[in-house]
Amino acid sequence: MTENNFLNNLNATQQEAVRYNESASLIIAGAGSGKTRVLTYKIAYLLTSGIDPHRILALTFTNKAAKEMKERIAGIVGEKTASQLWMGTFHSIFSRILRQHAECLGFTSQFTIYDSADSKSLLKSFIKTKNLDDKIYKAGNIQSKISILKNHLVSPSSYAQDPECQRNDYLQKMPEFYSIYKQYVERCKQSNAMDFDDLLVNTYLLFSSFPDIRNRYQELFSFILIDEYQDTNYSQHIIVKILSEKHQKVYAVGDDAQSIYSFRGANIDNILTFQKDFPNCKLFKLEQNYRSTKNIVEAANSLIEKNSNRIHKTIFSEKNRGNLLEVISSYSDYDEATSITSKIRQILRNNEYNYSDFAILYRTNSQSRVLEDAFRRNNIPYKIYGGISFYQRKEIKDIIAYCRLSINRNDEEALRRIINYPARGIGETTQNKLFLTAHTLNKSVFEVAENAGEFDIKINNGTQKKLSDFTQTIKDFTSFYKKNDAYASVEKIIKESGIIADISSEDTPENLSKKENVEEFLNMVYEFCDRKANEGEENISLADFLAEVALFTDQDNEKEEERNKVTLMTVHSAKGLEFKNVFIAGLEEQLFPSAMCQTPSELEEERRLLYVAITRAKENCILSYAKSRFRNGQTQFSNPSRFIKDIDPRYLHQQQESNTFYGKESFNAFSGFKPHFSKPESAVTKTYEPNNTGKTTVSFNGSELHIGTKVLHAVFGNGVVVGLEGEGDEQKAKVDFQLKGTKQLLLKYAKLTITG
DNA sequence: TAACAAGACCCCGAG
DNA sequence: GGTCTTGTTA
Numbered sequence: 001m002t003e004n005n006f007l008n009n010l011n012a013t014q015q016e017a018v019r020y021n022e023s024a025s026l027i028i029a030g031a032g033s034g035k036t037r038v039l040t041y042k043i044a045y046l047l048t049s050g051i052d053p054h055r056i057l058a059l060t061f062t063n064k065a066a067k068e069m070k071e072r073i074a075g076i077v078g079e080k081t082a083s084q085l086w087m088g089t090f091h092s093i094f095s096r097i098l099r100q101h102a103e104c105l106g107f108t109s110q111f112t113i114y115d116s117a118d119s120k121s122l123l124k125s126f127i128k129t130k131n132l133d134d135k136i137y138k139a140g141n142i143q144s145k146i147s148i149l150k151n152h153l154v155s156p157s158s159y160a161q162d163p164e165c166q167r168n169d170y171l172q173k174m175p176e177f178y179s180i181y182k183q184y185v186e187r188c189k190q191s192n193a194m195d196f197d198d199l200l201v202n203t204y205l206l207f208s209s210f211p212d213i214r215n216r217y218q219e220l221f222s223f224i225l226i227d228e229y230q231d232t233n234y235s236q237h238i239i240v241k242i243l244s245e246k247h248q249k250v251y252a253v254g255d256d257a258q259s260i261y262s263f264r265g266a267n268i269d270n271i272l273t274f275q276k277d278f279p280n281c282k283l284f285k286l287e288q289n290y291r292s293t294k295n296i297v298e299a300a301n302s303l304i305e306k307n308s309n310r311i312h313k314t315i316f317s318e319k320n321r322g323n324l325l326e327v328i329s330s331y332s333d334y335d336e337a338t339s340i341t342s343k344i345r346q347i348l349r350n351n352e353y354n355y356s357d358f359a360i361l362y363r364t365n366s367q368s369r370v371l372e373d374a375f376r377r378n379n380i381p382y383k384i385y386g387g388i389s390f391y392q393r394k395e396i397k398d399i400i401a402y403c404r405l406s407i408n409r410n411d412e413e414a415l416r417r418i419i420n421y422p423a424r425g426i427g428e429t430t431q432n433k434l435f436l437t438a439h440t441l442n443k444s445v446f447e448v449a450e451n452a453g454e455f456d457i458k459i460n461n462g463t464q465k466k467l468s469d470f471t472q473t474i475k476d477f478t479s480f481y482k483k484n485d486a487y488a489s490v491e492k493i494i495k496e497s498g499i500i501a502d503i504s505s506e507d508t509p510e511n512l513s514k515k516e517n518v519e520e521f522l523n524m525v526y527e528f529c530d531r532k533a534n535e536g537e538e539n540i541s542l543a544d545f546l547a548e549v550a551l552f553t554d555q556d557n558e559k560e561e562e563r564n565k566v567t568l569m570t571v572h573s574a575k576g577l578e579f580k581n582v583f584i585a586g587l588e589e590q591l592f593p594s595a596m597c598q599t600p601s602e603l604e605e606e607r608r609l610l611y612v613a614i615t616r617a618k619e620n621c622i623l624s625y626a627k628s629r630f631r632n633g634q635t636q637f638s639n640p641s642r643f644i645k646d647i648d649p650r651y652l653h654q655q656q657e658s659n660t661f662y663g664k665e666s667f668n669a670f671s672g673f674k675p676h677f678s679k680p681e682s683a684v685t686k687t688y689e690p691n692n693t694g695k696t697t698v699s700f701n702g703s704e705l706h707i708g709t710k711v712l713h714a715v716f717g718n719g720v721v722v723g724l725e726g727e728g729d730e731q732k733a734k735v736d737f738q739l740k741g742t743k744q745l746l747l748k749y750a751k752l753t754i755t756g
Numbered sequence: 757t758a759a760c761a762a763g764a765c766c767c768c769g770a771g
Numbered sequence: 772g773g774t775c776t777t778g779t780t781a
Contacts, residue, residue, distance in 0.1 A: 061770055061771085062770055062771080063770085063771080064770095089770075089771060090770090090771080091770080091771045092771080095771095113771085115771085116771095196770085196771050197771095199771080231770090260768080261768085261769080261770085263767080263768065263769080264768085264769060264770075363767070363768075364766090364767050364768070365767080365768085366766075366767085366772095366773090369772090369773090386768095386769090423757090427757080550771080551770095551771055552771090553770070553771070570767090570768060570769090571768080572767095572768045572769065573768085573769080591767090594767055594768080595767090596767065596768095597767090609768085630772075631766090631772095632765090632766065632772080633766095633772050633773085634772090
């Protein structure tokens with residue numbers, strides 16, 4: 001493309017921001033103002049004006065954002081050019097650079113990326129071997145402390161030199177913290193492994209310690225673009241500064257009003273003080289919102305104005321005025337969920353919307369449960385985001401651990417995970433001996449396990465044989481992966497590691513789902529190879545796959561059947577998305593704003609979070625709160641969120657309370673119990689009915705359970721109810737399982753599904 | 757060593 | 772209430 005015709009799709013400010021090329025620029029892009037569009041057109045503009053694609057670095061926070069942007073750019077300049085861009089997440093781009101220069105830092109290019117579970121398990125092993133009190137030294141706390149330090153580029157040695165740090169350790173009663181931090185860094189290096197934070201820290205170290213490498217990349221990247229700048233942490237900000245030193249062409253796009261990730265290290269000051277860091281910086285403000293109605297935009301503005309720490313801007317919409325934001329008040333979380341589903345039905349009756357035009361946003365994942373129940377009861381299709389990621393599932397992590405160890409024998413966490421899985425008689429005692437010996441002799445655990453007989457440890461011949469069988473299996477995998485592609489290697493590993501045999505040994509529903517996941521994983525390897533082959537790469541090996549798999553998340557691939565469904569997700573995960581109808585549930589004190597947020601700056605972040613939530617809505621926005629809520633095992637009463645009062649009332653329509661379906665009477669009747677159970681008919685009446693022993697029918701999860709009901713248990717499989725007894729919480733069912741015989745189950749706990 | 761009971765913990769979460 | 776981890780026991 002020679003003409004920049006595509007620029008005609010932009011408004012005046014957007015065009016200006018795209019065309020400007022003199023110095024660094026900061027583009028403050030209000031919600032819905034076409035941020036991604038400006039970023040993609042900026043890159044396309046650079047490319048069409050003759051800049052080499054490999055001299056452009058574009059950084060995002062999620063794979064999804066990078067992928068979408070790449071696709072859009074490919075649409076303008078063609079796939080071939082687009083694929084030559086340095087475009088991806090901070091972590092993937094930096095890991096690519098680090099693999100090139102790993103030797104400089106004492107790693108090999110095959111280094112493993114530890115995920116947070118690996119780091120945590122390593123830290124736990126330190127706490128244990130150092131005999132520290134795990135009530136004081138909590139692995140999770142230590143992990144986040146280390147992460148904060150790394151985000152601020154504080155190495156163990158600079159930590160040691162700072163008396164303030166030592167003092168804090170004593171105040172927190174953790175004098176051993178420093179030695180744990182130091183040992184953690186050392187052990188990662190010995191294991192040829194980096195955690196997620198290391199991908200940033202080590203990139204910084206690479207550039208600060210090796211001037212020729214730094215120069216090379218400073219020279220190479222003549223243009224650096226960063227999406228969502230408000231989400232950058234200190235280390236990312238510094239690396240961007242280093243990389244842009246020579247050309248000074250940094251394009252930072254972001255919105256201070258949408259900074260909601262301080263809890264994971266994001267520093268809003270990076271964007272607020274950006275102009276000081278880049279003195280000739282030109283500021284652009286994209287203030288027209290193309291997404292939402294006037295009422296929604298102005299309501300959001302009136303809310304965010306209550307924050308003091310912000311870059312001033314006036315977001316406006318030229319869409320129609322639209323409906324007022326509705327406020328729904330309910331008596332309990334249960335009622336709230338019911339109100340939301342009936343409101344959805346009501347909107348659907350009067351308008352031509354699909355289920356996919358609706359989203360329910362909430363502050364915490366735990367709120368999804370009641371909502372989910374209501375959607376089921378009302379037969380509304382829904383999908384929930386959040387929960388255990390595919391890659392965190394045990395069976396998947398086990399397979400990946402075998403892959404990791406086959407490629408990097410020093411990967412201690414992978415070895416720890418699988419040395420006795422599937423069970424092969426290498427128990428805790430043997431493992432302790434191995435680890436101790438390895439660390440004393442400064443050898444890898446694998447090496448010690450390989451020739452256990454040669455070291456002065458008391459491991460009997462039988463166990464030695466088991467150990468050498470295990471290491472031999474891994475060595476076989478290693479030589480196999482060098483000659484075969486990733487798909488064949490993973491297939492071999494799944495079969496020969498014994499994993500597939502282990503999950504096939506018993507036909508439980510759990511195992512069935514595990515098998516499906518393993519199958520799914522194998523498909524993903526296949527697709528990975530396929531995609532790489534299409535991009536012109538040959539001989540895609542297990543190492544190639546593994547280099548990327550640690551950075552994968554399951555946000556990326558949405559399945560076809562998930563399309564026309566209502567979306568349930570946290571406000572955080574809704575960032576960047578939009579829906580015609582948005583419900584914001586649980587707008588209560590102690591929940592939104594969260595009880596954890598007390599300081600003014602924390603409250604400002606909560607307010608920004610609600611701002612993000614409201615600005616997801618294109619046409620209708622419904623705010624909802626409940627007066628009581630079942631939380632942490634008990635009913636809690638709370639007041640409406642202070643943020644509702646922050647919104648100018650002229651944009652709000654307060655619903656009459658009569659809209660709740662299980663009104664005040666029903667609530668009061670059970671207020672001594674749990675309003676959670678104020679379900680219609682069966683549940684309440686039957687559960688609290690006196691003298692109902694010897695019954696043949698009880699209520700269960702809103703349906704009836706009687707003698708003869710067919711049920712499915714998560715562990716025991718299929719069975720038939722043969723007896724019922726007990727009251728309330730003590731209520732038990734006797735179930736005859738096809739495979740497991742007769743069991744007594746407490747209905748309160750039993751994971752039963754009625755199947756007939 | 758697996759199975760089960762008791763105890764802890766519970767905000768948001770990319771890579 | 773639910774889930775995950777840890778401790779205990781047969």
